[in-house]
Amino acid sequence: MNLPNPVKTPSFLQQIQWITDPVGYMESAAQRYPDIFSTAVAPVEDALVFVNHPQAIQEILTSDRKKFAALSRENKILQPLIGDSSVIMLDGDRHRRQRQLLMPPFHGERMRAYSEIIRNITEKVFSQLPHNKPLSIRTAMQEISLQVILQAVFGLYEGERCQQLKHLFSEMLEVFQSPLSFSFLFFRFLQKDLGAWSPWGRFLHKRQQIDKLLYAEIAERRAQDDPNRIDILSLLMSARDEKGKPLTDKELRDELMTLLFAGHETTATAMAWALYWIHHLPQVGEKLLQELGTLGDSPNPIDIARLPYLSAVCNETLRIYPVGFLTFGRVAQEPVEILGHHLESGKVVFGCIYLLHHREDLYPQPKQFKPERFLQRQYSPYEFMPFGGGARRCIGEALAVFEMKLVLATIVSRYHLALTTNQPEQAQRRGVTLAPSGKVKMMITGERKFQESPKAVASV
DSSP states (O other): OOOSSBOOSOHHHHHHHHHHOHHHHHHHHHHHOSSEEEEOOSSSSSOEEEEOOHHHHHHHHHSOTTTEEEOGGGGGGGHHHHOSSSGGGOOHHHHHHHHHHHSGGGSTHHHHHHHHHHHHHHHHHHHTSOSSSOEEHHHHHHHHHHHHIIIIISOOOSSHHHHHHHHHHHHHHHHTOSHHHHHHHHOGGGOOOOOTTSHHHHHHHHHHHHHHHHHHHHHHHHHHOOTTOOSHHHHHHHOOOTTSOOOOHHHHHHHHHHHHHHHHHHHHHHHHHHHHHHHHSHHHHHHHHHHHHTTOSSOOHHHHHTOHHHHHHHHHHHHHSOSOSBOOOEEESSOEEETTEEEOTTOEEEEBHHHHTTOTTTSSSTTSOOTTHHHHOOOOTTTSOTTOOGGGSOTTHHHHHHHHHHHHHHHHHHEEEEESOOSOOOEEEETTEEEETTOOEEEEEEEOOTTOOHHHHHTO
């Protein structure tokens, strides 16, 4: 079978490198084949094709289904985590129906309703952190992100069930974060339940406990039917499709787990990277403080979200280490040609977001953190796509970016922070994200006074 630019390394070695060093794998392949190459990174019979040319990605993601169709089977690696009724796992009409039901809670006035939740959680978490002692900013971001998920998505603020879920979620999320433990999802032969002492056995036990709590919460909500609740779970429970049918308990459970895994770890990682860059490059922090200072002591959250330099900092953070490496896969429905290469019917293609974001022709000096790129140029949805694209674009994008902006603005405007080492952070795989290897070790050195002028603040 003719494949476009196949990577020559033996398949098992490719899989090991993809798990342990995805950045090194992608960059090494792109040095030889800049726009398109074939990989053996997944334990399947057929090679996968990675594309990072913007026009080719647009063609793949937006063409009619006669050429390329979404391929949910490539997401089966996530099935043990999120179930098989999640929108990620569905195709065709079922996918469209589910997506239409999920979209409304993540747009418009709903964002304003979640703003106080986000800011209050940020202030609470940081008020409990020690001053003048090294701490992991990434851990703090995980705490903020998880509490936002519990309150804004699950509608849980306090009580025994809330605490139990928080504890179980934290433990379950840690199970697959190292490259070694992530391989349990990647290689099916490792998924053996050998009892509570085995990694897979522990995972299954915690998943069973979480399911019991989630189904109990769903049952109570159905019995109470409170129309005044604004959390995403309540909104999803009241949603109806064009036939008047609601989401089933199983569909609700799987979508909640999807929102947890897709929205918690990824957002926490992005916020940790942003705080690293803001303090690693003092000029970035100074410009951001000056811009935040223009809004006064009690800024409106919507005004914060519209700040151009803050938006540029968030975009550049998501560019240099995007939330996901790849788009969702597409399968060729007929023989097609991409970038001069012939693809047979059935060939699976992915847009490679990381390599797209590191193209020299789009982002000169791509290894350097330069928020100004996004003030000087408007990028198309297929040149900058940290949340994917097409019909599979991340539903929670608006909430994730909104949370990121409000958390960063709250922390930077209220606290003096300093990195505790000059050693640059390196990206390493943490689940499906590229996380800072050193967890961004920082120290809170003091609190800012609201009356400080932007000029005075910037000079600190």
